[in-house]
Amino acid sequence: DVKVTQSSRYLVKRTGEKVFLECVQDMDHENMFWYRQDPGLGLRLIYFSYDVKMKEKGDIPEGYSVSREKKERFSLILESASTNQTSMYLCASSFTGFNQPQHFGDGTRLSIL
């Protein structure tokens, strides 16, 4: 079974802090993704990566950056956390190719105070 592991289930940080969310997958997937989930808005793509050191902006990249130094690990960075970044963050991974479903981690509930 595919395992996508997010480092924290719950995280509380202060405004202005630099925040790191970590994600690791064990299936040798080429692609990795970061989403945020908010009530009434569904899942929105922040960034994705299709290879080590490669990244592409999703629909809402402002205020975020990412890092992918190893194939199995994809980090989301909030450069200077703000209260409007309080959300559920979900990491996913998939193989490249047509019709490859994404596999998700259990999410990190991040609260910015």
Place this chain on the structure above:
Amino acid sequence: DQQVKQNSPSLSVQEGRISILNCDYTNSMFDYFLWYKKYPAEGPTFLISISSIKDKNEDGRFTVFLNKSAKHLSLHIVPSQPGDSAVYFCAATHGFGNEKLTFGTGTRLTIIP
């Protein structure tokens, strides 16, 4: 600009009856559609998908129907079971190798015993 819409935020169905979840899309370039199921405190899990070259795909109790002319898809669950109570997201993508999914806002399905 919500390209994938789930207009019913919630749905309640009696156990044993049919559940029908609906999804509309606006982008005519979408050619692959997926349904994900999400329990509280867990990440979404892939349920079923359909390519635009088909109008129906079936997997056990789950059937997805695609009406390209109406830009509409639906998920049928027959018979509905209490374990089906969850939030269901539809998602869409286009192009070979384009793994970037656009998600709907979700429908919370409650199965009444």
